[in-house]
Amino acid sequence: MSDLLKKYLTTDHSTRIQILRLDESWRTGLAHQDLPPRVAGLLGELAAAAVLLASNIKFDGSVVLQLQGNGPVRLIMVECTADLALRATAHVQESATIPDDASSLQALLNTDGQGRFTVLLDPAGRQEGSTAYQGIVPLEGDTVAQALEYYMKHSEQLDTRLWLAADQTQCAGLLLQRMPGHTAADGVPGSSDTADATWAHCQALADTLKPAELLADTSEALIHKLFWEDDLLAFPDQAVRWHCPCTRERVAGMLRGLGQAEIDSILAEQGHVHIACNFCGKPYEFDAVDCASLFLKPAEHLQAPGSSSIH
Numbered sequence: 001m002s003d004l005l006k007k008y009l010t011t012d013h014s015t016r017i018q019i020l021r022l023d024e025s026w027r028t029g030l031a032h033q034d035l036p037p038r039v040a041g042l043l044g045e046l047a048a049a050a051v052l053l054a055s056n057i058k059f060d061g062s063v064v065l066q067l068q069g070n071g072p073v074r075l076i077m078v079e080c081t082a083d084l085a086l087r088a089t090a091h092v093q094e095s096a097t098i099p100d101d102a103s104s105l106q107a108l109l110n111t112d113g114q115g116r117f118t119v120l121l122d123p124a125g126r127q128e129g130s131t132a133y134q135g136i137v138p139l140e141g142d143t144v145a146q147a148l149e150y151y152m153k154h155s156e157q158l159d160t161r162l163w164l165a166a167d168q169t170q171c172a173g174l175l176l177q178r179m180p181g182h183t184a185a186d187g188v189p190g191s192s193d194t195a196d197a198t199w200a201h202c203q204a205l206a207d208t209l210k211p212a213e214l215l216a217d218t219s220e221a222l223i224h225k226l227f228w229e230d231d232l233l234a235f236p237d238q239a240v241r242w243h244c245p246c247t248r249e250r251v252a253g254m255l256r257g258l259g260q261a262e263i264d265s266i267l268a269e270q271g272h273v274h275i276a277c278n279f280c281g282k283p284y285e286f287d288a289v290d291c292a293s294l295f296l297k298p299a300e301h302l303q304a305p306g307s308s309s310i311h
Contacts, residue, residue: 001216003240005084006219007225008232013193014179015202018052018233019219021172022086029088032281036098037168038087039073039090042105044166047078047088048173051209052162055078056177061123066259067147069115072096073108085243098208104142115139117147119155122156153176161203165211172214174222176202189256202227206264244280250295251275262296267291 003025007015016057026047046065054063060082060136067076073096078088092098094307098108109115117139122132140150145162152160178199205226223232234308255263261309266273272311285292 002218004219004221005051005238005240007055007235007238008223008227008249009179009235010198010202011233012194012198012230013233014198016175016177016179017202017223017227018054018055018175018177019173019223020048020051021026021049021050021170021214021219022240023170025086025240026171027167027169028242029086029280030275033089033281034281035168036092037088037100039092039110039120040077040168041166042067042073042108042144043076043078043088043090044168044171045164045173046076047080047086048166048171049144049148049162049165049175050078050080050088051084052175054082055084057082057121059121060125061121062136064118064120064122065148066118066120067105067109067139067144068118069109069111071107071109071115072098076109081243081244084238084240087242087244087280088238088279099256100277104233105144105147106139106142110139114228117151117310119151159199161204162204163214165210165214167215170215173221174206174209174214237238244277244282244283246277246280248284252286253290255286256294263291263294 001025002021005020006209008129009015010017023267024100028080029047033040035043039167046067050065053065053074056058057063064077064079065263068074070095073090074093075091077090080085080086106115115138119135120132134153135155137151137155139147141147143164145164150163152158161176163174178195196285207228210223215226255275263273267288272281272288273291275286276283
């Protein structure tokens with residue numbers, strides 16, 4: 001199975017190393033999303049980053065990463081749960097033409113300079129009225145990796161480096177993160193010198209990595225290529241899967257909420273109701289019979305006098 005997250009730690013415990021490659025789950029996620037190749041690539045990079053971060057959260061919930069601006073691409077959003085269930089979407093202006101060699105992240109999302117990068121940590125089972133943690137920073141950098149590194153540095157105060165790559169069939173990423181307690185700012189005597197050297201060493205190795213290598217080589221091959229001289233502590237692999245909670249029953253409930261008059265109007269005009277999940281793009285179709293059943297009242301069961309029933 002190739003859709004795996006692999007986690008390592010340097011022997012001095014100062015630097016976390018994580019690597020990821022998604023094939024089947026990523027193709028499943030894009031199956032119903034008709035995105036320009038350049039946008040699919042950006043979405044895949046953000047998806048890889050979300051998985052890399054979600055694997056480290058200490059609660060049952062999800063990480064949501066969102067790039068939002070006023071360019072040809074209005075929104076790129078990914079959600080990944082603590083057990084690495086992933087979903088992702090992107091919204092492109094209807095009139096926008098995005099060439100395959102489209103320029104930087106800024107040109108695609110942040111033409112007015114008001115773009116935002118948002119990270120949401122959302123615990124599962126959050127009670128109504130309670131708020132999830134949300135961090136928002138300006139959309140900085142020409143790549144998804146640079147935008148996220150800026151957020152991690154300025155909002156979370158964590159030294160983090162990312163190398164990301166994606167296309168319409170696969171996405172991949174490598175994360176380096178300096179562990180808390182191993183910087184001079186942490187105030188732990190003697191802890192920072194060796195950690196500084198390890199951090200610099202790992203970055204120098206990872207900086208030799210090309211995006212094409214991330215997509216072409218297996219995670220095992222890349223870790224061996226980069227860190228073959230280092231003894232790394234390896235952790236069990238974690239499987240990643242695509243999961244969007246949309247169902248026909250949920251869509252039916254939404255249509256029911258529109259009211260019978262609205263549904264009848266759509267049927268009169270189009271002969272059926274065609275709707276797609278606004279997150280994953282999966283299509284759902286309801287014909288006249290399906291729509292009629294949405295508004296049927298539960299049958300009343302009448303019993304003749306003297307009859308009996310068993311409950």
